[in-house]
Amino acid sequence: MKLHKLLMLVFLPSTVALCQGVNCDLQEYHAQDGLKAEVVAGELQVNWEGERGQQLRAVFAVKDRQPLVRELAILRGTGDWKVLARNLSPEFDVVSGRRRVSEQQLDPLRALGVAITPELIEKEKWNAFWDAPLDIPGTPGTNEDLPRHPEEIRRATAHYDVDACRVKTNGARLEITYPGLSMGIFSGELRFTVYRGSNLLRQEAIAKTDEPFVAYKYNAGLRGFSIRNQPRVVWQDVARSWQQYEFGGAVNNDPVALRARNRLVIVETTGGSLAVFPPPHKFFFAREMELNLGYVWYRKDDDQTFSVGVRQAEHEEGFRPIGVSDALWQSQVSEARHDAGNFALYNAPPGTWQRMAVYYYLSADNSSTTQRQVLAFTHNDTFKPLPGYQVAVSHFHTRFVSMLADAKTLDLQVGFIPVFRGLGINIAMLSEFHGDGHGQDPGPIRFSEQKMYFDGCRRFSDRTFLIMPGEESAGSFGGHYTFIFPRPVYWSRVRKPEQPFTEIDPKYGKVYHTGSEKDELQLLEDEQGLVWQTHPRTKGSTGYPDAVRDSEHFKSDRFLGASYQSLPVDQSEQRICEKRCLGVLDDMNNWAGPKYMIAEGDTYAKNPEDETYPHLIVNYIKLAHLPAFDEDWSSILHAMRAGEFFVSTGEVLFRNYAIEGSGERRTFAADVEWTFPLEFVELVWGNGSTVDRKIISATALDPFGTHRFTIPFESTGKKWVRFAAWDSSGNGALTQPVHINSHPD
Numbered sequence: 067m068k069l070h071k072l073l074m075l076v077f078l079p080s081t082v083a084l085c086q087g088v089n090c091d092l093q094e095y096h097a098q099d100g101l102k103a104e105v106v107a108g109e110l111q112v113n114w115e116g117e118r119g120q121q122l123r124a125v126f127a128v129k130d131r132q133p134l135v136r137e138l139a140i141l142r143g144t145g146d147w148k149v150l151a152r153n154l155s156p157e158f159d160v161v162s163g164r165r166r167v168s169e170q171q172l173d174p175l176r177a178l179g180v181a182i183t184p185e186l187i188e189k190e191k192w193n194a195f196w197d198a199p200l201d202i203p204g205t206p207g208t209n210e211d212l213p214r215h216p217e218e219i220r221r222a223t224a225h226y227d228v229d230a231c232r233v234k235t236n237g238a239r240l241e242i243t244y245p246g247l248s249m250g251i252f253s254g255e256l257r258f259t260v261y262r263g264s265n266l267l268r269q270e271a272i273a274k275t276d277e278p279f280v281a282y283k284y285n286a287g288l289r290g291f292s293i294r295n296q297p298r299v300v301w302q303d304v305a306r307s308w309q310q311y312e313f314g315g316a317v318n319n320d321p322v323a324l325r326a327r328n329r330l331v332i333v334e335t336t337g338g339s340l341a342v343f344p345p346p347h348k349f350f351f352a353r354e355m356e357l358n359l360g361y362v363w364y365r366k367d368d369d370q371t372f373s374v375g376v377r378q379a380e381h382e383e384g385f386r387p388i389g390v391s392d393a394l395w396q397s398q399v400s401e402a403r404h405d406a407g408n409f410a411l412y413n414a415p416p417g418t419w420q421r422m423a424v425y426y427y428l429s430a431d432n433s434s435t436t437q438r439q440v441l442a443f444t445h446n447d448t449f450k451p452l453p454g455y456q457v458a459v460s461h462f463h464t465r466f467v468s469m470l471a472d473a474k475t476l477d478l479q480v481g482f483i484p485v486f487r488g489l490g491i492n493i494a495m496l497s498e499f500h501g502d503g504h505g506q507d508p509g510p511i512r513f514s515e516q517k518m519y520f521d522g523c524r525r526f527s528d529r530t531f532l533i534m535p536g537e538e539s540a541g542s543f544g545g546h547y548t549f550i551f552p553r554p555v556y557w558s559r560v561r562k563p564e565q566p567f568t569e570i571d572p573k574y575g576k577v578y579h580t581g582s583e584k585d586e587l588q589l590l591e592d593e594q595g596l597v598w599q600t601h602p603r604t605k606g607s608t609g610y611p612d613a614v615r616d617s618e619h620f621k622s623d624r625f626l627g628a629s630y631q632s633l634p635v636d637q638s639e640q641r642i643c644e645k646r647c648l649g650v651l652d653d654m655n656n657w658a659g660p661k662y663m664i665a666e667g668d669t670y671a672k673n674p675e676d677e678t679y680p681h682l683i684v685n686y687i688k689l690a691h692l693p694a695f696d697e698d699w700s701s702i703l704h705a706m707r708a709g710e711f712f713v714s715t716g717e718v719l720f721r722n723y724a725i726e727g728s729g730e731r732r733t734f735a736a737d738v739e740w741t742f743p744l745e746f747v748e749l750v751w752g753n754g755s756t757v758d759r760k761i762i763s764a765t766a767l768d769p770f771g772t773h774r775f776t777i778p779f780e781s782t783g784k785k786w787v788r789f790a791a792w793d794s795s796g797n798g799a800l801t802q803p804v805h806i807n808s809h810p811d
Contacts, residue, residue: 076124094234100262103233103240109136112240116140116265117439117770122428123147124260124267126242132226133244133256135288138267140338142430148337150428152517154288156256157373158224158271158422160249160280161380163199165413166209169192171608172543173810178609193604193634193646195352198282198409200380200599205407222250224271237765238262239743239794243272254419260589261743261794263768265439270423274638280414285321286424287342289367297335299364299374300433301326304675308434310334313366318717323360323377328447329677330440331362332433333374337619339436341427346374346444347680347715348421348642348796351410352633354669355385356676376424382409387670394472397502398465401670410634418638425795442770443741447679448490449716455686457656458493458702458711459486461538461548461600461629461666463500467519476518476525481673483526483533489679492530492692493702495550496523497538497600508560512694513574527695534699538600542583543619545602545610548629548666550594561585568592583619590624596703598664602628602650611650615657626706627654627661630683630713631668640745641792642683642715648800651668655786655803656752662706665713679716686719693800709802717741717797721772723789725804734789736801739772742793751787752803764791781806 070649088108095103099176100115102374116122125136135154139147147346167190172182180186187210196208203213227246234241254273260266269286291297298312301324309324324331329349333340344361359379361421384402389395414420429436441447449457464482498519504511516535523533536550543561556574561581563566567588571577580586590597597619599611611628614620630647641648647663654661665683672678688710693699705711712720723736734749744764751758760777767773785807790800 089229090231090233092233094232095240096235098235101235101238101240101260104241110233110242112242112260114240114262116428117263119143120265122260122265124258126231126258128228128231128244131228131246133228138340138426138428140265140428140430140668148430149182150335150337151288151291151333152242154290156224156269157287157289157375158249158284160222160252160282160284160422161200162220162251162280162414163411164214164218164279165191165194165281166197166211166279168194168196168209169207170196170605172210174606174608174610177615180609190608192413192415192636193608193776194410195601195605195633196408197281198381198407201406201409219757220250222252224249226256235346237763238768239765247269247271247273249273251277251280252420256364259794261769262321263770264743265428265770266743267426267428268324268423269289269426270421271410272419274417275414275420276416278416282414283378283380283411284378284422285363285375286422287363287373288426289371291333291372293370293372295336297333299331300334301331301362302437303327304358304552311364311525313372315366317368318365321363321365321373321375321377323379324362324364325358325360326362327677328437328441329361329376329680330437331364331374332436334433338428338430339433341429341436341440342376343425343427343440343728345423345425345795346717346797347632348635348637349376349378350632350680351412351635352631352668353382353681354408354674356669356678356681357383357385358677359383360673361677375598382406385673389469389472391472394468394778397468398671401501408797413634413636415636418636420637422637423795444679444717445741449684449714451490451717452686452719452721454688454690456689456692456702458495458685458687459491459667459682460495460536460550460664460685461497461668462494462672463538463670465498465502465671466496466522467498467515470518470522476522477695479526480638483673484674485525485672485676485678487531489682490676491684493532493534493687495534495536495548497536497548500538505559508558508562508565508579509571509577512558513556513571513577516554516556517574524695529694530692532692532695532699534702540606541580542586543597543617544614545607546600546605547597548600549595550703551591551593552698552703553593556593557589583617587619587624590622594700594703595624596706597624598628599628600666601631601633601668601782603646604633611654621658621715623659623707625661627651627663629666629668629791630663631666632681640796641790641798642796652750652757653753655805656754660709660786660803660805662709663713663800664706673678675689683713683715685711685713692737709804712799712801714799715797717795718744718791718793718799720791720799720801720804723801725806730780732779732781732806734777734779734787735774736789736791737774738791740791740793741770742795742797743769744765744771745792746776747777747789747791747796749787749789750781751779751784751785765794
């Protein structure tokens with residue numbers, strides 16, 4: 067009778083099945099075509115339909131209360147199943163330190179007369195950029211409460227005590243979850259997810275901590291790959307040369323970090339390939355450079371097995387200085403060392419469920435074909451062109467003028483130029499003279515530098531690539547902000563008492579001298595320029611634009627809004643920069659007329675060997691024609707001022723979107739395309755004081771899809787609405803708010 071009951075548990079389609087001696091809860095599992103889970107011989111077998119009609123299989127088991135990936139296999143056509151790997155153990159480790167607020171954040175608040183209380187520090191520390199929690203003892207004057215102490219740094223490896231699993235159908239995906247994960251100060255569960263229509267397998271630790279100040283990084287992967295039958299790991303280096311390692315060397319003590327192009331390493335076997343990579347954007351926290359720090363790894367564990375996975379480094383590495391003159395060389399050396407104090411890691415506020423993910427891609431092909439299949443998810447790490455749109459980026463401190471002056475020629479192709487062109491960027495809005503140049507010069511020297519700036523931008527602009535000479539200032543408006551104009555404009559940041567606001571210079575023509583908020587606003591109005599708050603509510607803009615919401619310049623139509631950047635990174639958030647950036651966007655539109663989010667980079671030197679793509683978010687500006695450098699750029703600024711652009715990480719795109727209908731009942735319609743499996747779309751609105759949203763799950767849709775979403779809404783009581791779409795890897799796109807029941811600025 068006991069044996070009969072045991073067999074019934076295994077083979078009957080009940081809600082609880084025996085999986086290697088562990089109860090697997092199947093209450094939320096619902097079988098569907100192309101997605102199946104069943105218990106076979108006491109192990110959980112998951113079969114799903116992948117790309118191009120391929121069939122995939124993952125078998126999960128538990129051994130000694132430890133989760134095990136018993137098998138990963140693929141079937142193409144009518145041939146035999148190809149086993150890619152067997153008996154793999156999920157591996158995670160975390161390194162954590164203490165989050166501190168930066169002095170850079172507190173300085174603008176002090177200038178505003180804000181009391182620096184413990185409550186304020188508790189709030190603002192989660193928006194820190196200048197923080198390096200693993201840097202002992204830290205740089206004096208950078209953060210509150212220094213020095214850091216070695217005992218603040220805690221290291222932990224994941225341990226499992228598994229006595230159950232859950233299988234859940236979530237749209238077109240299956241989630242296999244194991245409770246019983248502990249990792250130092252973190253505890254939670256292990257989850258694997260497979261997606262119908264895709265060869266992806268996602269592995270993640272979903273864990274939280276109750277500690278009050280945690281900033282952390284994680285490594286993740288699989289352990290136990292067999293060295294028999296001569297497998298190898300394959301990757302492209304930063305120069306795009308193929309490299310490989312066949313495990314013929316000695317055993318490794320630590321993971322071997324690979325500076326792999328595209329953040330990708332591939333295990334190639336006789337049966338096919340298994341690619342390993344992190345989420346494309348959400349894995350990366352903000353830095354001031356994109357130097358490749360080695361985001362994937364392998365480790366030979368013994369003569370029979372090896373491991374692979376993804377990683378984050380524990381500290382920044384300075385870029386290589388360049389320059390002919392000692393002055394430029396030394397200034398870049400200083401900047402590179404300075405950046406060591408900015409390596410903020412991820413936020414883990416108490417009680418938040420942090421999702422530490424790694425992706426695997428199962429393939430029946432060799433490594434080069436597998437690479438192409440994986441890179442389809444990021445359009446080969448480029449920003450896909452869309453008819454009727456131009457791809458624009460903003461806010462880069464490249465030392466362009468300094469390098470041109472140092473080389474004594476305008477024909478120096480500085481590193482950012484091939485980087486942006488290779489990424490598919492059409493418009494690069496620079497922000498020069500940020501720490502270099504003569505920003506406080508009232509005219510002659512600054513104007514000569516501006517001329518070189520304009521001439522350099524003119525020299526390297528082309529039919530499909532426009533360099534716009536913008537500038538980030540910290541002048542009269544408060545905080546930091548970017549100026550951009552529809553043409554080259556000579557202006558100084560200071561105005562001597564005897565200087566007029568504007569004059570005709572015999573060499574440069576019309577020039578401006580600004581020394582007040584009134585001067586700067588008049589300059590923008592006279593030249594039809596735009597300004598927006600850079601890194602709002604953090605860095606040198608902490609407290610802004612909140613502090614100027616009632617000012618004349620904020621209410622002006624010249625004040626476009628604020629910038630969007632993945633800062634901070636909290637792996638519990640579904641959206642990139644969910645609280646700070648999107649919070650600012652929604653608040654601004656409740657305060658005033660139309661204000662927008664402009665994607666920015668806020669980085670310095672960049673070179674073709676850098677890993678720039680994952681650090682960028684871009685703007686798709688609705689613009690049929692890209693003006694040449696010596697044409698008027700007003701069409702770009704007009705489109706931006708009209709809100710005719712959307713922000714995207716690149717994997718989620720909008721081909722068309724609009725509000726349809728009139729009166730009280732309207733519909734927001736958007737044609738969306740995506741690569742990674744989509745998670746949800748949302749319509750967000752404000753009434754002038756509060757924000758609300760309608761979220762529509764999109765997990766039933768297959769990857770690499772397109773869909774027209776139509777969301778009806780009542781316009782009554784709504785001041786503005788905006789639309790956004792987010793995928794399962796944290797990538798996304800968002801439109802600008804459309805004001806429907808309000809007066810313009």
